[in-house]
Amino acid sequence: MNMYKFMAVAFVFxxxxxxxxxxxxxxxxxxxxxxxxxxxPLFAAEIVLVSAKFYTHSFLPHYLLAMSILALTLAIRQLRRRKAFSFRRFFKFFWRAGFILTFFFYLATVIAAFVAK
Incomplete structure (x- = not known):
């Protein structure tokens, strides 16, 4: 099991x-x-792999819920600021903000794997 934990940390880098x-x-x-x-997409796949290895259930539903909340928040923010919706602008900002969320979600998954018994 320690080898899998080492690989989970190595995946970050x-x-x-x-x-x-x-x-x-x-x-x-x-x-x-x-x-x-x-x-x-690589970190998203790694979230599924690491959570499936260390837990009975995958963290994929939790990750998708977090990404959905991010998308709703960004869409509402864009509508309030600009009074219009540009899908291109939204998708680019969503993809970059989604990377940050995914990176921290993966780090939290790895840390939880170390803390869990």
Whole structure:
């Protein structure tokens, strides 16, 4: 079980390094993509993998609920500020804010795996 915990911690760094290498190798910045754009789906998959290994139930429903609340909050914020809704602007901000939420959710999942018996 300790090996799985080590791998869960290593995924934090390996995912970021892998995403950086892919973005810089294929020069994806010219298309407006950066490290966060590639790391988000990887961290989401890792949340499912790590929570399935250490717990009886996956944290996927909790993660999806958090992302849904984030989407609602951002949509309401955009409507109140601009009085109009731009899907392109919303999706770009949602994707970048979703990366931050996903990263912290994954860290919380790893920490919970260390604290759990």
């Amino acid at each position: 390996l995912t970021l390094i892998f995403s950086y290498i892919i973005v810089s190798t294929f020069r994806l910045r010219r298309f407006g993509l950066n490290l966060a754009d590639l790391a988000l």
